[in-house]
Amino acid sequence: MEKKNNQNKSFYSRREFVKDLTVLSTGAALGVSPLTSLAQTKSNKTGIVRVWGEPGPYGAVAADAMNEWAASNAPGLQFKIETLGWDSVYVKLMTDMAAKRPANCISVESPIAMQLMAQGLLEPVDDVVKKIGKSRLVDGAMWDYWGAWKGKQYVVPGHHQPHLLVVRMDVINELGLGDPDKWDWNDLLKAAKTISEKKKDMAGISLALGRNLCTDYHFAALMHSAGGRMFDQANQYEVIFDSPATVEALTFIKELQPFMPKAAVSSGFLEVTDSIVTGKAAMAFYWGRPYGRAFEENKEVFKNIESFNHARNPKTGNRSNWNDFQGWCIPKLNNPYVQEVKDALTYYQNSKKWQIRYAHSLVPNVGPVYKDVYTDPEFPKNPIFEAKKKTSMTYYADSLKYSSSTANELLKGINPFAGIVHGRSILAETVQKVVIDNWKPEDAVKWGHKQLEAVRKEHIALIM
Amino acid sequence: MIKRFNKTSKIASISHFLILAAISLLICFPLIWALSTSLKPKSELSSMPPTIIPKNITLENYQHLITGKAQYFSADLAYKANSTPPQYFIGWFLNSFIVSFFSTLISLAISTLAAYSITRFKYRGRKIVPYASLLGYMVPSIILVFPLFMVMVELGLTDSLWSLVLGYVSITLPFCMWLLWAFFRGIPIELEEAAMIDGASRIRVFITIILPMAFPGIIAAGIFSIIVSWNDFLFARVFMNSIENLPLTVGVMLFFEGVHVDWGLMMASAVLMTLPMAILFMLLQRHLVAGFGAGAVKG
């Protein structure tokens, strides 16, 4: 659509909104909606369907897929992607919800999607699941992981993305540090220390320690590996954060801190990616994004990086990663296009061409979720995949058995408070109390425990 | 202004001039550096030592902003992402312009009429209004933003440029009122009375006599209002939702939260964002200084 048109649209958007509302209510009044859910009949609606996604090319791919559906089934609609920066995901989402103007289709960090789900702000999508095919998911994954609550599914899987241990193999081999796949926490610490000492302008390892989502996710993986959790979903979601396991994880971060880049205390997604791609750090916890960036910006680094499942916790043997089971959810509020979004999503999920394109847009960051995508002959035809087959499959398949999430701790059950916890950066602040303010890990954990209890108390309605 | 020329301190005056130049440079340095960065190609951005004048001057950053370059890389080279923040830049520019224009217009209209009526007509409470306005000016926008936000939600105006216009009017009105009140107070009533005795209607008097005399004040208030509207971040951040409806201030911050930061692009956007203000400023700076002087120091 012409950019000029959009300008006029923004100016008169209130009228637009009223117009759409009229259309919707007329449609409802005529009882059209129940009929359209039976078959993909054409829709006469016009307007822009706002689609939200993370920074990255894949959201746009999804929007294009949905536009392809719209071209033949709802020619008056256009799906438009908007990307939400990580720094402000929670704030922007909440502002938009409060303004009663959320996007019409959202793909966001799963803990946040699950918070919306528990708050009753999302449309159930069981009909979409049925049309996609319940048994299509890759082995080791269940539909619930993406978002099911009280018996209904609310999130359509988009992809899954764990963070793993990204390693510069040239540095590891040069210093004879062994096989990262066999490491435990002590080995990891030793490796970081050795690298920092032997390599002058390289930090041993890079983790996020800033007050942001990335820190939350990095810390959560370590906490889960040690066996700690925030909430006990089997016991009314009682807060069990204050535990020796959590303290152990926090202490480990403190031990790693001297071997991290100097600016680590304010680093987040961007900085950690940067540190690996520009060669400032030899190891990092990260999702697949560095491969794409290194492929474009720094072929030297690209040649040498590989990813492994995390180092095992010496006591428990766990190597949990934080996996963003990210999917598409549909806000109920002020959403005149619910049925169209559902149909478009169904089309897109069932189209292997688009599923592959989605995955290919950022290898190996976005892991395909349906079995048949992996077996499609087009699937391996991607330069990054071909260069890094083992690493890519680790991200895509091998990591699933160790996956965990703050919204589904150790995959024992969905926790609706996670989004709020992330919104308040409670985990990140706990980490910061130790790495910036030099608190003792035990005290920091006690503080975090109190914050989590406050969250649970304020939002107890969510679990009733 | 009293000028003083002392023959024996020619050296002193030259040195003063140099100091002045140095200070001006220091003040404008961030923008100068931004301009320099924006003209550098990507490869030169991180080269050491950084130079003020780029080795290779390139306009590609500006080009990308104006034509809308896709910000993300993609290894699947056959497929190009087509919707990234830089592509909305022109739209944001227009939004800022529209919002600034209308909020200034409305603010000036109301404050001019109000100030006029306060100084010319007698009614209760007229003495407090200027001081109350000044007080209103000092309330920081953070306190107002959320109540106003709730109002906008009620009215269904969120995500529309009108919400910003209303918001900015409410925060610029107090100061404009106060400034214009100070100006109007200085215009002698006798002029009007003379004209009205001659048979001119009040409106005619207002337009032909008062307005021209209050012109400096109106300009100063107008500039103030434009600056506030163009530069604001907080209101826009809270009131607006869709990416295409954002004004420049919030939009540009979106570049920063992506996959990697393209400093050349960001500096180019910084320069383009400041340019209208700078131009406006250069043209009208005398009035602004006069307005400030009058408003802030005089009674």
Add this chain to the structure above:
Amino acid sequence: MLYPVAEAVRMSFYYINPLMPDGNRFAGLENFGFIFQDRLFWTSFYNAIYWTFFSVLLQTIFGVGLGLILHRTLRGISFFRGLLLFPYIVPTVVIALCWQWMLNPEIGIVNHSLKEIGVISENVYWLSTPGMAMWSTIMLNVWKYTPFVTICVLARLQSIPLELFDAAKIDGAGAIRRFFDITLPQLAEVLAVVIVFRTIWTFNKFEEIYLLTRGGPGTSTFNLAIYSFEQSIANLKMGVGAATGVVMMFILFIGSLIYLNLFKFEED
């Protein structure tokens, strides 16, 4: 204008979650209790005071100094005076971006220049070290608003009758004596007004800090405005945010009382 303020006060007595409006309920003084118990609130408060104090101090010193220098020079004075207001008209967003770029530890110009001159030997992490971050935001604030002080000072200086200076020179008073005995007293009134004014404004500034550091690293550059913002939106407790706002307004109120008294004093 009055309505939002009144509404803000009303909101401070309620528990408001904008996402679930059915849960809104009257909370009495609960919100105030919350903030006064919150360690972060007091950190923000202390930070705000620290920040305001040093910002205003530096703005005053530089502002007066600049005013004195500008007062002397001859040609192009009006041009320079106009140029001085430049920082004021630049959008805060732009200046925050520029400063983030310049303060970049590895490829920013500031670290590079300082290393060239030899003031520092290693890269300084301006925005990642808690103490430095505070000072970085102070410097930004000083950069932006010192000219404002200068303009006011300048306007006042230019109305001091030259005869006073001539008389003092004839009496044999040196430049420093002249400053303290003549200039400063004349400036005192204006300075008092400007200082109070700047203090009120600086105390409640949101954008300058938020856009540069988001209140980080950690929460070391949080001030009351940022605290209020975070509580309202990130924590979805608009009541608490509003309560913070009420506290801020209260402080503002006291400040403006002082201002008005000075104001009236000047009129007389």
